[in-house]
Amino acid sequence: MKKTNPSMLDVARFAGVSIATVSNVINRPEKVSEATAEQVRAAIAELGFVRNDAARSLATGTTSSIGMVLADLDNSLFVDMAHGAQRGVDAVGLRLLLGNAACDLTRQDDYLRLFDEARVGGVLLSPMEDSLAGIERMRSHGRPMVLLNYDQDGIDCCTVLVDNEEVGYLAARHLIETGRKRIGFVAGRDYYQPVHARRVGVQRAVREAGGARLEEIDTGGLDFEDGLAVARALGERPPGQRPDGIVAVTDDIANGIAEGLHTAFVAEVPGDISIVGCEDNRSARSGPVALTAVQLEGVRMGQAAAELLLEEMNAPAGEHRHRTVTVRPGLVVRASTAVAPLGV
Amino acid sequence: MKKTNPSMLDVARFAGVSIATVSNVINRPEKVSEATAEQVRAAIAELGFVRNDAARSLATGTTSSIGMVLADLDNSLFVDMAHGAQRGVDAVGLRLLLGNAACDLTRQDDYLRLFDEARVGGVLLSPMEDSLAGIERMRSHGRPMVLLNYDQDGIDCCTVLVDNEEVGYLAARHLIETGRKRIGFVAGRDYYQPVHARRVGVQRAVREAGGARLEEIDTGGLDFEDGLAVARALGERPPGQRPDGIVAVTDDIANGIAEGLHTAFVAEVPGDISIVGCEDNRSARSGPVALTAVQLEGVRMGQAAAELLLEEMNAPAGEHRHRTVTVRPGLVVRASTAVAPLGV
DNA sequence: CTGAAAGCGCTTACAG
DNA sequence: CTGAAAGCGCTTACAG
Numbered sequence: 001m002k003k004t005n006p007s008m009l010d011v012a013r014f015a016g017v018s019i020a021t022v023s024n025v026i027n028r029p030e031k032v033s034e035a036t037a038e039q040v041r042a043a044i045a046e047l048g049f050v051r052n053d054a055a056r057s058l059a060t061g062t063t064s065s066i067g068m069v070l071a072d073l074d075n076s077l078f079v080d081m082a083h084g085a086q087r088g089v090d091a092v093g094l095r096l097l098l099g100n101a102a103c104d105l106t107r108q109d110d111y112l113r114l115f116d117e118a119r120v121g122g123v124l125l126s127p128m129e130d131s132l133a134g135i136e137r138m139r140s141h142g143r144p145m146v147l148l149n150y151d152q153d154g155i156d157c158c159t160v161l162v163d164n165e166e167v168g169y170l171a172a173r174h175l176i177e178t179g180r181k182r183i184g185f186v187a188g189r190d191y192y193q194p195v196h197a198r199r200v201g202v203q204r205a206v207r208e209a210g211g212a213r214l215e216e217i218d219t220g221g222l223d224f225e226d227g228l229a230v231a232r233a234l235g236e237r238p239p240g241q242r243p244d245g246i247v248a249v250t251d252d253i254a255n256g257i258a259e260g261l262h263t264a265f266v267a268e269v270p271g272d273i274s275i276v277g278c279e280d281n282r283s284a285r286s287g288p289v290a291l292t293a294v295q296l297e298g299v300r301m302g303q304a305a306a307e308l309l310l311e312e313m314n315a316p317a318g319e320h321r322h323r324t325v326t327v328r329p330g331l332v333v334r335a336s337t338a339v340a341p342l343g344v
Numbered sequence: 345m346k347k348t349n350p351s352m353l354d355v356a357r358f359a360g361v362s363i364a365t366v367s368n369v370i371n372r373p374e375k376v377s378e379a380t381a382e383q384v385r386a387a388i389a390e391l392g393f394v395r396n397d398a399a400r401s402l403a404t405g406t407t408s409s410i411g412m413v414l415a416d417l418d419n420s421l422f423v424d425m426a427h428g429a430q431r432g433v434d435a436v437g438l439r440l441l442l443g444n445a446a447c448d449l450t451r452q453d454d455y456l457r458l459f460d461e462a463r464v465g466g467v468l469l470s471p472m473e474d475s476l477a478g479i480e481r482m483r484s485h486g487r488p489m490v491l492l493n494y495d496q497d498g499i500d501c502c503t504v505l506v507d508n509e510e511v512g513y514l515a516a517r518h519l520i521e522t523g524r525k526r527i528g529f530v531a532g533r534d535y536y537q538p539v540h541a542r543r544v545g546v547q548r549a550v551r552e553a554g555g556a557r558l559e560e561i562d563t564g565g566l567d568f569e570d571g572l573a574v575a576r577a578l579g580e581r582p583p584g585q586r587p588d589g590i591v592a593v594t595d596d597i598a599n600g601i602a603e604g605l606h607t608a609f610v611a612e613v614p615g616d617i618s619i620v621g622c623e624d625n626r627s628a629r630s631g632p633v634a635l636t637a638v639q640l641e642g643v644r645m646g647q648a649a650a651e652l653l654l655e656e657m658n659a660p661a662g663e664h665r666h667r668t669v670t671v672r673p674g675l676v677v678r679a680s681t682a683v684a685p686l687g688v
Numbered sequence: 689c690t691g692a693a694a695g696c697g698c699t700t701a702c703a704g
Numbered sequence: 705c706t707g708a709a710a711g712c713g714c715t716t717a718c719a720g
Contacts, residue, residue, distance in 0.1 A: 004405075005463070005485060007697055018707045023699060033705055048484050053461035054407075055697035057398040058712045061348075065458070073423045076627065082417060082444060095458050098442035100426060114409070114439050117397035119349070140392050141349060283420065286630040351713055362691040367715060377689055399713035402696045 006047040015043035026051065057119065065095045066309065067115030068124040069108055073100045076282035077298045078126055081148055084302025085124050092310060094121065101128060109134045116141055122309045124148065124302075129192075144312040146305045151193050158308040159324045160301045164194040167294045167329045168201025171247040171276040174292070174331055176209045179340030180245030180274055186217045186230055186257065187249035195222075195249050198278055202247050215243055219253065224285045227256020235266040244273055244340060251277035255287030258336060262288040274337035290334035297327050350391040359387035370395065401463065409439045410653065411459030412468040413452055417444045420626035421642045422470055425492055428646025429468050436654060438465065445472060453478045460485055466653045468492065468646075473536075488656040490649045495537050502652040503668045504645045508538040511638045511673045512545025515591040515620040518636070518675055520553045523684030524589030524618055530561045530574055530601065531593035539566075539593050542622055546591050559587055563597065568629045571600020579610040588617055588684060595621035599631030602680060606632040618681035634678035641671045 012019040017036060025032045025040040032040075043049070057063050068085055070078040086096050097120070099111030105128055112134050115123050122144035127135060131150070138145050139156055146158040168185075175183055183206055190196035199216070206214040217233075219226035227248065234242050234257075248254035254277035261267045269275055269289050277284070280295035304325045312320050356363040361380060369376045369384040376384075387393070401407050412429055414422040426442055433440050441464070443455030449472055456478050459467050466488035471479060475494070482489050483500055490502040512529075519527055527550055534540035543560070550558040561577075563570035571592065578586050578601075592598035598621035605611045613619055613633050621628070624639035648669045656664050 009697075019698080020700080020707055020709095021705085024706085027699080031705070036705080050457075050460050050485055052402070052463060052697055053458075054398040054401040054463060055712090056461075056699075058396070058402055058714085059697080059699040061712070063398075073417065073426060074420075076418075079417045079423070083446065086444065086446065095454065096443075098444060099440075100430065100442060102427065102430065110439065113394075114397075116394050117400075119396060119398060141394055283626055286634070288632070290630065353713080363714085364691055364693095364716080365689085368690085371715080375689070380689075396713050399696090400715075402698085403713080403715040405696070 005052070006049050007052070008049070011040065011043045011047055011049045014047060015039045061119075063118065063120050064093070065097050065118070065120050066122045066124065066306075067097050067099065067111070067118070067120045069099045069101055069111045069115070069126070071101050071108070071126045071128045072103050074102075074283055077279060077296055079283075080298025081124075081126060081302035081305070084299035084304070085306045086302070087299070088303040088306025088310070103128065105130060105134075112138055116143055122146075122313050124305050124309060126150070144309055146308045146312070148301055148305050149194075151197075156322065158305075158312060158322045160305045160308065161324060161326045162194075162296050162301065162329055163326050164197030165201035165204070167194075167278050167296070168198030168203075168247065169205045170201075170294050170329060170331050171198075171278055172202040172205035172245075173209070174276060174333070174337060175245030175247065175274055176205060176212050178245075178274065178337060180243075181212050181340075182215065182243045182245065183212050184215045184217050184243030184246040185249070186219060186227070186246055186253055188219050188222050188226065198247075198249055222250045222253060224252045224256035224259070227253040227258075228260040229256075231257045231260020231264065231266060234261065235264050239267070239272070242267065242273065245337075246273060246275045247278065248275060249278050251279045251281045251284035251291060251293055253277075254291055254293070254336070255285055258287035258289055258291070270336050270338040271341060274340075276337055280332055287336075289336045292334045292337040293332055294329045295332050296329055301327050349396070350393050351396070352393070355384065355387045355391055355393045358391060359383045405463075407462065407464050408437070409441050409462070409464050410466045410468065410650075411441050411443065411455070411462070411464045413443045413445055413455045413459070413470070415445050415452070415470045415472045416447050418446075418627055421623060421640055423627075424642025425468075425470060425646035425649070428643035428648070429650045430646070431643075432647040432650025432654070447472065449474060449478075456482055460487055466490075466657050468649050468653060470494070488653055490652045490656070492645055492649050493538075495541075500666065502649075502656060502666045504649045504652065505668060505670045506538075506640045506645065506673055507670050508541030509545035509548070511538075511622050511640070512542035512547075512591065513549045514545075514638050514673060514675050515542075515622055516546040516549035516589075517553070518620060518677070518681065519589030519591065519618055520549060520556050522589075522618065522681060524587075525556050525684075526559065526587045526589070527556050528559045528561055528587030528590040529593070530563060530571070530590055530597055532563050532566050532570065542591075542593055566594045566597060568596045568600035568603070571597040571602075572604040573600075575601045575604020575608065575610060578605065579608050583611070583616070586611065586617065589681075590617060590619045591622065592619060593622050595623045595625045595628035595635060595637055597621075598635055598637070598680070599629055602631035602633055602635070614680050614682040615685060618684075620681060624676055631680075633680045636678045636681040637676055638673045639676050640673055645671050 008022045012022045025037045101108035126148040127150045185202045277291045277293035280293040352366045369381045445452035470492040471494045529546045621635045621637035624637040
């Protein structure tokens, strides 16, 4: 039967004490005699009392939760961020509430509003495209908020970024260091800021290296299928005209290329062509070989974001200055890259 | 600067109306003249007013959120469940708040308590081992709750289950139908209920088929490494003594076996040995070939759970009867299984 | 159509 | 150590 939960008043009556005493045994037990406390605890247990957090929050003006809105839980980067954030807020006894926007801007805004209305202590947001309106709304309400992976001008927030130029740089340099000479950078249009930054990093690595050449290959999108298409196109070129090392701007593209090359017997990976992905996304559709990739360090990003948020939450009014933390990516070498065969 | 958010009273004063009128333009605009409403809306915008949900919830005794506690977001099954629940809950305009237990029973209990105190409309829980205490506590508080993937006796809750016997059955039957004769079932101890059920299903499929034989291979655990170990052990047997079709109780084990067989050149997958996984977990550590697997239909489980929860939430007091919904698994054929070569 | 007032269930000085 | 009472910010009959 759906009973309405007992209140503190019920507990107080049951234990034969005042409501203030009940509150005290819950919140400041040191102010209550052990005998009374025991009676109150018995009453709580007997009645199955659960503190009404709405009332508590209203009375104190505080909450012990912080909200996190994730762009897409199907991408392991965001799951990692949640882990990191969890770690960061656990340390101070706060609870992390997750909302999955699932690539839907309306839903993202709904969660933002929800957390705003719930007066959470702060919010962590990995924004999707075109999130400025929502971000500014939150900002104007004065709620502490830190952004993950959103590199835009004029954002008045603490932010955790990955150095995407470094991502591209590490990927390309790895290929060059393993003897690859004809580097291909495969990406969709530079509409996304990270795509552009990675491109710049690749260009820099090639330029610095001297001996290598760079070909930039444009795909329509960023998915596995786009990678397949690239593999097909490569298959129509004579082997000598193909890159011998490819940086794919997403893991999905990388795996698509590997798959395409493999099933059509176009080339061996990594023998003929090494491939590096740019995300290390465990949720990516997998290809025929384990992918070497630059990892974005989502856990560290989430943790850094949580720390920035706590800083902002704890700063005396007007004292807080926004900061940007940049997390350095790292390379994870797996089977899709290898030292170039001699004499190629 | 951290300003304290304006209240309805502030808005009322600013607009020169009463607080009840402000509440009305927000909640029942039809009761307010357009002119007044306009003024109030202007005041709301000007002041950046955000309704305090704690106060609303306290006054109305309702919430528009439901809580979901997931055992482990690193496993795509739970992410799928969240998607499904989202879908089910969206349909009626409720919000889904996620808590990731991340395989930590204490954290699971914390989230349960949090949702209980927040008086959410109901909770969805994919319990970890040994969750009975927490479950019963919630139950005794009368909060609507439905369980996912928790098949235990004496649980007084609506539940969504996958038919794990069918999982094993489908996996084994697929192998047999593709001409495999020596079926291996690789699993850890039957400590977990699903492991046991899958085993029973495999046994039934083999029994029904007649011509095939079953070998049950025990691993210590359920991970990739356990699969590797199995592959090593298989490598030490003469080829004719090995299974030609393997059902692995987890995708991780399956991929570990495939990897082990592949790197040690023990056998070809699927040529010599077909392998089927039992979860279709996108987050599983991947092996050298795309894994054929039985999929658990997490999305459908989540959606079914949401529907059961809504049913319970909307039932008149005392009218609700708990139900169990069983979601049928399905087979996804990929590259790790194939028709047996002739004459083997 | 609009407002005064009670009440939701807590917390927190303040007396005693 | 314990209790009476005000107050947190809303919603909702009820008058007017």
